Amino acid sequence: xxxxxxxxxxxxxxxxxxxxxxxxxxxxxxxxxxxxxxxxxxxxxxxxxxxxxxxxxxxxxxxxxxxxxxxxxxxxxxxxxxxxxxxxxxxxxxxxxxxxxxxxxxxxxxxxxxxxxxxxxxxxxxxxxxxxxxxxxxxxxxxxxxxxxxxxxxxxxxxxxxxxxxxxxxxxxxxxxxxxxxxxxxxxxxxxxxxxxxxxxxxxxxxxxxxxxxxxxxxxxxxxxxxxxxxxxxxxxxxxxxxxxxxxxxxxxxxxxxxxxxxxxxxxxxxxxxxxxxxxxxxxxxxxxxxxxxxxxxxxxxxxxxxxxxxxxxxxxx
Amino acid sequence: xxxxxxxxxxxxxxxxxxxxxxxxxxxxxxxxxxxxxxxxxxxxxxxxxxxxxxxxxxxxxxxxxxxxxxxxxxxxxxxxxxxxxxxxxxxxxxxxxxxxxxxxxxxxxxxxxxxxxxxxxxxxxxxxxxxxxxxxxxxxxxxxxxxxxxxxxxxxxxxxxxxxxxxxxxxxxxxxxxxxxxxxxxxxxxxxxxxxxxxxxxxxxxxxxxxxxxxxxxxxxxxxxxxxxxxxxxxxxxxxxxxx
Numbered sequence: 001x002x003x004x005x006x007x008x009x010x011x012x013x014x015x016x017x018x019x020x021x022x023x024x025x026x027x028x029x030x031x032x033x034x035x036x037x038x039x040x041x042x043x044x045x046x047x048x049x050x051x052x053x054x055x056x057x058x059x060x061x062x063x064x065x066x067x068x069x070x071x072x073x074x075x076x077x078x079x080x081x082x083x084x085x086x087x088x089x090x091x092x093x094x095x096x097x098x099x100x101x102x103x104x105x106x107x108x109x110x111x112x113x114x115x116x117x118x119x120x121x122x123x124x125x126x127x128x129x130x131x132x133x134x135x136x137x138x139x140x141x142x143x144x145x146x147x148x149x150x151x152x153x154x155x156x157x158x159x160x161x162x163x164x165x166x167x168x169x170x171x172x173x174x175x176x177x178x179x180x181x182x183x184x185x186x187x188x189x190x191x192x193x194x195x196x197x198x199x200x201x202x203x204x205x206x207x208x209x210x211x212x213x214x215x216x217x218x219x220x221x222x223x224x225x226x227x228x229x230x231x232x233x234x235x236x237x238x239x240x241x242x243x244x245x246x247x248x249x250x251x252x253x254x255x256x257x258x259x260x261x262x263x264x265x266x267x268x269x270x271x272x273x274x275x276x277x278x279x280x281x282x283x284x285x286x287x288x289x290x291x292x293x294x295x296x297x298x299x300x301x302x303x304x305x306x307x308x309x310x311x312x313x314x315x316x317x318x
Numbered sequence: 319x320x321x322x323x324x325x326x327x328x329x330x331x332x333x334x335x336x337x338x339x340x341x342x343x344x345x346x347x348x349x350x351x352x353x354x355x356x357x358x359x360x361x362x363x364x365x366x367x368x369x370x371x372x373x374x375x376x377x378x379x380x381x382x383x384x385x386x387x388x389x390x391x392x393x394x395x396x397x398x399x400x401x402x403x404x405x406x407x408x409x410x411x412x413x414x415x416x417x418x419x420x421x422x423x424x425x426x427x428x429x430x431x432x433x434x435x436x437x438x439x440x441x442x443x444x445x446x447x448x449x450x451x452x453x454x455x456x457x458x459x460x461x462x463x464x465x466x467x468x469x470x471x472x473x474x475x476x477x478x479x480x481x482x483x484x485x486x487x488x489x490x491x492x493x494x495x496x497x498x499x500x501x502x503x504x505x506x507x508x509x510x511x512x513x514x515x516x517x518x519x520x521x522x523x524x525x526x527x528x529x530x531x532x533x534x535x536x537x538x539x540x541x542x543x544x545x546x547x548x549x550x551x552x553x554x555x556x557x558x559x560x561x562x
Contacts, residue, residue, distance in 0.1 A: 048405040050560070073407040080405070084398035086328070088335040100324040101406045145402075 001026060002047060002153060002183055007056035009042050009207075016042040018207035019056070024200075026152070027180045031198035031215070032187035035303050039207040040187040041081050044157050047185070048078045060153055074102075077151035079159055083142030087131035091122055091141055094130060098145040116144040119174060135162035143171065154184045160193060172197045191295035194218070205303040219293030221301070223250075225267035228274050230260050231287040242277045246270070259287075267293075321408045322416045329420030339424065342386065346428045349378055354435060366443025371435055372453040372529040376493055376522060379457075379464050384485035386425060387468020388478045390417050391556065395476045400560055414552045418462075418469050418545075425461045429454060449531035456528030459541040460521055464489050466548035473555040489521075496520025 002024040009017040017039040024030045032040045045051040047058050049069040057064065063071040085094050095116070099109045117123055120140040125133060133141065139162055146154060159175070160168045168190075175197045178184060186197065194201045195215040203211040203218075211218060219225060232239065235258055243252050243262055248270045253261040264270040271290055278285065319327075333339040350371060354360050358370025394400040403413060439445050468485040475481050494500050495516045504513045517523055524537040 045401070050401055050405050052557075070407040070409065073405060076405070078405045080398065080401040082398055084402050086332065086399055087397065088332050089328070093331075097324065097328050098402075098406065100319055101321045101408060103321075105319065 001059075001061055002185070003057075003059045004043070004047065005057045007043065007046060007058060008054045009039070009046060009051065010054045016207055017046070017053070020204075020207065020209065021056075022202065022209065022212065024183050024185060026183050028200055029175065029178075029184040029186065029198045031194040031201045032185060032204065033189075033191065033194060033201060033211075033299065034204035038204040038303070040204055041157055042207075043204070044078075044155050044185065044187060045080075048076055048155055049073050050080075074149075075152045077146035077149065077154045079139075079142045079146045079156040081157040083139045085130045085138060085141055085145075088129065090127050090129055091133070091137075092126045094141060095145060095148065099148050102149045104149070112148055112150075116147045119147065120144045121170070136164060136167050139163055140167070140171075143174070152182060154178065154182055156184070156186045158187055158189070160188065160190065168193075191299060194295065203299065203302050210302045211298075216292075218298055219295060220267055222267075222291075222293030222295070222298045223263055223301075224261070224291045224297060225293040226264050226269050227291045228262045228264075228271055229287070229289055229291060230262070230274075230278070230285060231258055232260070233284040233286050236281060236283055239277065239281045239283055242281065243274065246273050246277070248273055261291075321406075322412050322419075325403075325408070325413060325416035326420045326423075329417055330424060333420070333424050338389075342382065343428045343431060346378065346382055347431055349382075350375070350432050350435070353378060366439055366445040368435060368439055368445070368450050368453055369529075371432070372457065375457050376460060376525060379461055380486065380489050380493060383425065383461055383464035384468050384482050384489065386421050387465050387485055388472050388481040390421060390469050391473040391552075392476055392478045392481045395473075395560070396478075400556075404560060410553045410556050414469065414549055414556065418465060418549055418552075421465050421469075422458075422462050425465065426458050429458055429461070446531065449529075452531045452533055453529040455533070456525050456537075459528070459538070460525045463492070463521060463541055463544045463548075466545040466552070467492070470548045470552040470555055473552050474559060492519070492521045494520075494522075496522040 004023065005021045007017055007020040008015065016037075020039070020043060032043070034040050042051065046053045047060065047065065049065045049072060052066065057066070059065065060072040061075040063075065065072045086097075089097065092113070095113045096109065099112060104112060117126065120143050122137070122140055122144055125137050130138065130141065139159065143156070143159055146156065156175070160171050163171060172193065175184065175186060186193075188194065198215055201211065201213065201215050201218045202209055211221070240252055240254060240260060243249060243260070248264050248268050249262055250265045251263040253263065255261070262270065262274055269290075353374035354368075354371040358374060360370045363370065391400070394403065404410065436450060439450075440447070464485070467488050468481070471484040471488065472478075472481040475484070497520075501513055501517060504516060518540075524540045527534060527537050
């Protein structure tokens with residue numbers, strides 16, 4: 001359980017987090033989204049007790065992070081941004097160090113290390129020094145140390161950054177398979193990750209929440225929600241004209257490769273209207289699918305609304 | 319094991335995981351030999367004591383201790399491991415003390431390795447070993463003072479070179495404030511209590527007293543308070559600047 005109320009953080013006149021309030025319940029996997037500089041990492045740093053907020057309260061499993069940081073930190077497993085680790089230590093020594101600081105020793109420590117090493121597949125590099133590790137192994141070491149004490153609250157800042165597709169899949173599986181009583185916050189730039197692992201998505205922009213809901217609700221905000229994409233075996237201009245005439249259709253886009261995307265008004269389901277048109281024109285279909293919604297499209301829409309400044313828009317374009 | 323001990327062990331191990339520790343120890347021992355035998359005229363003095371060694375040790379520490387202290391925090395901040403460390407269930411104070419103790423023990427080890435000097439002087443004559451012991455104790459306490467200053471200044475910057483230079487300058491001032499030349503500059507115009515204050519603050523005043531074999535509680539208290547004050551300042555600086 002994480003409760004954040006009225007949280008603000010100001011750095012030298014720049015407001016990184018602006019009166020943020022939310023709570024995450026056990027069993028929830030919250031995906032933090034947002035452009036760079038939206039305040040995701042700062043919020044995570046405040047929840048883990050690394051940064052003191054300028055204003056507001058944070059409690060983790062009922063412990064106030066400001067007044068009893070140690071109690072809160074015992075409950076938290078944290079992967080900081082960039083997965084920092086001591087370069088001069090071996091992987092095994094790093095895990096031992098974290099485990100010992102957390103109060104484990106002897107066979108219990110060994111058992112816990114064996115268990116997390118197995119989970120993130122670190123065996124091949126156990127005796128290598130951290131400075132010689134690839135980015136993927138570094139990240140996995142970071143995840144391993146955050147899981148070592150089987151925390152109730154897990155906070156992962158970009159856990160899949162720098163991993164190859166297989167490793168990404170593996171980490172997502174890992175997060176999905178965490179026991180159901182854990183409270184998890186994951187920040188990411190990758191939107192598919194939200195639908196893949198999160199039960200709830202939250203988009204931050206300029207330190208404020210601009211969207212909070214399930215990944216499905218997020219997708220539903222897309223213009224492409226329930227859009228029908230078809231590909232015909234041969235181009236047929238009249239089909240496009242007919243589709244444009246439909247009352248529920250907002251727009252029909254045609255791609256270079258003969259792809260036709262029919263976008264509905266207000267995300268309504270339009271397949272039942274589209275298919276009679278296709279039949280009447282006796283088209284031969286090569287492909288037809290209904291889109292759930294394009295997340296990057298929603299992301300752009302919510303984070304570049306007028307109240308969000310020019311800078312964040314530029315960042316996304318880049 | 320207590321978290322302080324765990325962090326202390328990790329720090330100590332990290333000194334020896336890189337060549338830094340060995341280079342430091344070798345240079346320290348070489349320089350202490352050079353200072354004692356050539357510049358200190360150990361043989362010419364014809365006295366069975368280590369005064370020649372202890373006279374130079376503040377200057378040796380002035381250069382070498384900041385080089386140990388500079389990496390205490392700058393490195394953690396540069397590599398981001400400070401975030402890993404400070405989000406573990408340990409307080410800033412515990413980490414500051416653990417890191418300081420590790421560095422202090424390391425310098426203590428280097429100091430102990432000058433034991434051939436002690437053997438030499440015992441072989442050549444019959445020195446007052448109590449005075450020598452006091453000299454070693456004073457040296458170690460003084461190293462602690464330098465380190466505590468370095469810990470605080472290292473916390474203030476990500477850049478190790480800046481940390482080194484700042485520590486060196488502050489430590490230099492802490493040494494020379496007890497020098498007659500510096501005192502003369504002040505004594506012509508400043509009130510007596512201010513001049514006395516400067517002298518009392520000097521490392522050298524207290525170190526000289528201890529290394530002469532006079533172990534006065536006030537000199538010990540001076541170093542303990544000095545170390546505690548700078549370590550407390552380190553905690554404040556880290557809490558203030560760790561996010562930068």
